[in-house]
Amino acid sequence: MQLSEKLEAAMEQQLQDQNAVTIIKRGWQYYAEGLVNSANAGGHDNIYGVVQGSDLYAVILDAGHFRYSSCTCPYPGFCKHMAAVYFLYIQQESGHEQAERAYFRLLGLRAASSAVKPLPERPAQEHKPAPDDTADAAEWLAWMEEAHGETWRKCRHSLHALQPVLSSLKGLARDWPKPLQRLHWSTVIVFVLEQAEKGITTVDSFSRYYHEMSFIRMAEPWVEHLNTLISELEPERMTPEEEAWTDTVVAHVKSRASSGEQQLFDWGYMYLALCEKLSENRVWYERELGSLLKLAEDEEGLTDTGFLHTAVGMLYFFDKRDELALEHFARSGFERSQRVMYPCAAQRMEEENWELVELWMAFLFERVYKVKNARTVGPFVTLCRRADLDRPELPVWTEYMTRLLPHSYSELSDHWLEQKRYDEWADLQLLIGTKPEDVGASALREIGKQAPRALMPLYHHSVEAAIQTRNRQGYRTAVKQLKKLEKLYKTDKDSARWDRYIAGLVHKHQRLRAFQEELWKGKIVT
Structure with a gap:
């Protein structure tokens, strides 16, 4: 890959606009001394290079937008390493003479071949010629x-x-x-x-x-x-x-x-x-599995037994010998092997082999429950949600998710909402202590239309919590929640129950004059 002549001209113009004669000269010196290790054009009109200075420095020259060019050296802005990389790039594309011409153009001078020493030849490293297709790996x-x-x-x-x-x-x-x-x-x-x-x-x-x-x-x-x-x-x-x-x-x-x-x-x-x-080749599979099992017989001296047992477990999984696979996964260290175990359980779900799915999920739950962090709970609950969709008659999936609370809250809440299990969803919010304002407006609207009774306890709890603040702002918040609660009772066509609830609330807090005033202002009572 190489830059077009137009981009090369743009690059030189931007380099020249830096008005840094000293940097151009020092860059040429670096180039002439053979200190630029590489200069290659890449995508997006960039030139990439590496320069050996007091350290190795990586350079990116952006021909289209020079302000995005960079060098890892400490010098801010345009530096000698950038100039040196550009000279080597020109030399590689068009020869040393053209690089010399570019140097003098940047200085605003005419090229004079005698004025600049030619680039010294680097000592060639002799390597054997590359092998051909008859050579082995x-x-x-x-x-x-x-x-x-x-x-x-x-x-x-x-x-x-x-x-x-x-x-x-x-x-x-x-x-x-x-x-x-x-x-x-x-x-x-x-x-x-x-x-x-x-x-x-x-x-x-x-x-x-x-x-x-x-x-x-x-x-x-x-x-x-x-x-x-x-x-x-x-x-x-x-x-x-x-x-x-x-x-x-x-x-x-x-x-x-x-x-x-x-x-x-x-x-x-x-x-x-x-x-x-x-493993599609049975002969290869048996040979590789045998070599791994032989290593597993004597773990002493091995630097990474966790990898060994993970590998054996996966080979058994490929052969649908899941119980043997789990025996080795149990010895591999869960933090490391979980990444490959979750896809194993998912694949058995795809195959609808539910006996094996239950085996995998029980194994995973035992280990996830001990750790309980986002890295382990998230993928496991995702599997539980998928299993609950396919086999909702099995209560074990819900049991796993609820036992992992509060770490599984977000996934479980979304799952029950998607499944329109509104009563269970509402119970979960009360258990966690979620306020109505913490729930998305769209979810509240949906449940308010489909199952208003499910939301009522959540608002009852929120009203009481606001009243217990014992300040005017809390009372105003309570009234706002009461207005929303009133709509739920109307949607449920149970005005009589609403009247009894309000009467009981007013009587319970009759000594809170500020609260009674807010009820009157909000037209909750007349």
Whole structure:
């Protein structure tokens, strides 16, 4: 990808508008000394680059809107690193002479070749030529490590340095047969993700969280593409060479997943995605399960037993041996394995295998109840709501949701409202202490029309709470609520009951003169 001539002209005009001759000259010096590691055009008319100064600095030049350009160096605004990246970009696209011309245009001078020293040649690193489609995965991984294994050093602030590596490596297999191409591209993505894992280790602990979020967001398309490639594999039609390649990739990913180290990406999830697809080949499935069970027999010395039991549990799940799956999930650590267990229960619901659904939900509830936090309760109650829709005759789903209160309140309230179980909904609001004004207006209107009696206790409670404030504002609030309550009694066509209620209320609080005045002002009593 490269910028159009029009955008290059716009970029130079904006650089020149900075009126910073010293910065332009220092940028040229950086370029001439070979301190710019990379300069590549990306999407949205941007140029991305990495410069080696007192530290590694990531540069973004926006040709369309220069004010959005940035550099990770401490200098505010336009800096020498930006200028240096632009010169290298021009050199890569059109040669050193054109870069020199751009330099003099920015200074408002004519280019004079003798005035500037040519860019020194960087010492060429000799690498073996890339393997071809007859090489196996191990050979490719070794070659990629030799040719690009230091790219992570340029990723201290951004993963932009990895994008051209990914593109160029994938391009080496563009003419390969599709099945082998998928395996090659999968291997390339795994290699690039490993480079990102190394890159994050150079970030200081203070800013690590922000860089992790940035790295993960940029790598999302790569991970998504890997999952797509995995889904397109055809395990039962693989040649022996393709099977061997697959085994190498699986072993590589599994090694990452079981390392127990803090990592950017969920390698365990990638491994399980591979397992789910490759389990279509029964021979592969039995072999992989056997190897995992053998490891499980002797956990001593393993760095991550939780991953091991999660993997065994998922392989048993793929084979519909759910009881054995749950035995291993019980040993995997719920906080970590819950992410894959909720989809297991959901899949059994899709299959309408309710005997297994009840087994999964009982297992999950036991663990969710012990933890009771948003991360665990939310997904579990979502499953309960779905089960209650499909099998409402089973009371266990409601029992689970009510026992998880107050953490399940929001989900349970919405569920009962959607199911028009208004009496249960109203009881829940009273239990939690919800005021009518805390409930959405649309919900109040709906229930007021469909089941006005369900709302009456909620308003009764609200009126009493307002009166107990023993101040004028509270009494006014009570009167407002009484007016709404009166409408509910009228909708329910029970005016006699309303009259008895008001008479009792007036008598009960007859000594509160301010309250009696507000009742009169609000025309509740005459």
